[in-house]
Amino acid sequence: MKKEFVVIGLGRFGGSICRTLVDQGMEVLAIDKDEDRVNEYSKIASHAVVADTTDEEVLKELGIRNFDHVIVAIGDDIQSSILTTLMLKEMGVRHITVKAQNDYHEKVLRKIGADHVVHPERDMGRRIAHNIVSNNVLDYLELSDEHSIVEIVANDVLAGHSILQLDIRAKYGINIVAIKRGNQINVSPQANEVIQKGDVLIVIGADSDINRFEKKVMED
Template sequence: MKSILLIGLGRFGKNIAMKLREMNHEVMAVDRNEKRVNEIMPYVTNARIGDSTDEEFLKSLGIRNYDLCFVAIGDCFQDSLETTSLVKELGGKLVVARAASEVQAKFLKRNGADGVVFPEQQIARWAAIRYSSDHVFDYFAMDDDCAIFEVSVPDNWVGKSVGELNIRKRYRINILAIKADERIDMNITSETVLTAEENLLVLGKNKDMQKCFRI
C-alpha cells in the first residue's frame, strides 16, 4: 500500500482515483472544484478543496509524506506546470504529470516531473490498433518500437506446436502466454500445441508483429 497525492479530478483523475482504490492505496485527492471533490469522496481516503498553484495550500498537504504525487490537471496547462514545479520543490518523491503533447512533456520534465503520461494519445493509439484489426484483442506499448499484443492464433498455426513453428527464430516474436476462457497459461514449451480456441499474448517489435499477424 502506498500513500498517494492526486491533484486534478477531471475524468482522467477520477478514473485514476477509482483504480487506486481498487489497488488498496491511500489517496488524498485535491481539486479547486467543490463538486468534483464531493463526487470523489467515496473512492479516496481523504479529499481537499484548494488551489494547487497556491504554495501555502500545498504545504498544508505535507507533500513529503506521499510516496507518489499525480498531477492530473487537464484543463489548464499553466496550472499543471506551476503545480508540478511546486510539488517537486516541496519535496515530492515521485511526481507524475499529465501532458497533451511532447512540448508540454518537455516543459513538465524541466520543471520537476519525474514521469509524464499522455492519456489521450495512448488511448487513441490503443483504439486504432485494437479496432482496425479483426484478430487483435488487446495491445500494450512497451516503447515506440516494441509492444505486447493479444491476438488470435493464425489459421496456419492451429494444430502445430511452438517448436514446430519455430516462432522466435522465424518471426522474432516471443509467446509470453496463452489465454483461454479468461485463464492465462504462462507455461509455454516447444511441445505446446496451439488451438483455434486460444489467444496468444506475444511480445515483439511492431514491424515484426505487423508482418506476422497482418496488423
C-alpha cells in the same frame, strides 16, 4: 502495507485513476479546484480537498511529500500542470506521474523531472486503432515509442502447431510471453506448447515486427 497516493485533478482521467486505486484498497488524497468535483469524490477517496496546487504553501500544509506517489491529472491548464509538477519535484516527492496534453508539454515535464508522463487520449486512440484494423487484436499496450505488448487471438494458421514449430521468434523477432486459455494463463510457455484456436497470445516486440506478424500470419 497500503500505499498512499495523491490524485490532483478529478476530471475523467484523474477521477478514473482515483476510483481504481480506491477499488484496489489504496489510500487516496483527491485534490481539485472545483468544489463540486471534490464533493463527489469525498465519498470515494480516503480524503478529498479543494485546493490550488500551484500554491507551494498549500502543498506543504497537505503534507504532499509524505505520499508514495502523486498523479498530476490536471486537464487543459498546461501552466498549472507544469507549475504543480515543478513544485512537487522541488519538495522531494518520491514518484510523480503527469498527464500531458501534447508532445511539447511532455518535453517540459520531462525536463523538470516528472518520473512518468502519460498521453491517455493518444494512447487510447492507438489501442482502438489496432483493434479496428485487426479483428484478432484484443488489446495493445505501448511500452515505448517502438515496442509494445499485444494480445492476439490465435487463428487457424497458428492452431495445432507448437511454439517451436511456428518459430515466431526467429521469423518475426517477437516473443510469446504468455498464453491465455479460458480462465487459465500460462506464463513463459514451453517450446512444445501446442497453440489452440481461440488462445490469446500475449506477444512482446518491436512495433514493426508485430505489424509484420499481424499482416503475414494473422490476416491470412
